[in-house]
Amino acid sequence: ETGVTQTPRHLVMGMTNKKSLKCEQHLGHNAMYWYKQSAKKPLELMFVYNFKEQTENNSVPSRFSPECPNSSHLFLHLHTLQPEDSALYLCASHVDRGNYGYTFGSGTRLTVV
């Protein structure tokens, strides 16, 4: 366990479904991130939150909607996804000062059918 917990670990959803991914950390970190990792591709940064405020959105389609209600929780709401959105979705957290590295969760393996 890294201290960053992601649920569920696996998710299969249809293209018309609505689902949410959850990330939780109690490490006292104040920045949280969503990354997407498609098969045989590098990690892609999707969203950045600092002190609950979204500070970066890397041209992510609107069918992905993040939510950060507090510094310990991060959600990714999914609706009307496409099969090409199937990927490993990773959450990370960070102390946004100094030179510390990110702490990643184990990810949610999403399959869109």
Add this chain to the structure above:
Amino acid sequence: DAKTTQPTSMDCAEGRAANLPCNHSTISGNEYVYWYRQIHSQGPQYIIHGLKNNETNEMASLIITEDRKSSTLILPHATLRDTAVYYCIVRETGNQFYFGTGTSLTVIP
């Protein structure tokens, strides 16, 4: 946005040292060198980072050349559990981490 170049893959015999190179010839004075690894279908794991000096922790050693244009991650006694993709990232404080394709290290029994 990755500013590093790493070999695509490497093999290492179990028990031997694994030396993973990384080129970052355009690194700026404020950028640190970070290493992460990702075991299959898990999240990346932070290993080590440094600015100018060589660094060592319980996982690995990081050797940075004097001109800072390249570095080497050393796993002193590789085990089968060290089989993973290793990412070298340069980052300035306050910026995000952008991952490249990394080096796929296979430790062979």
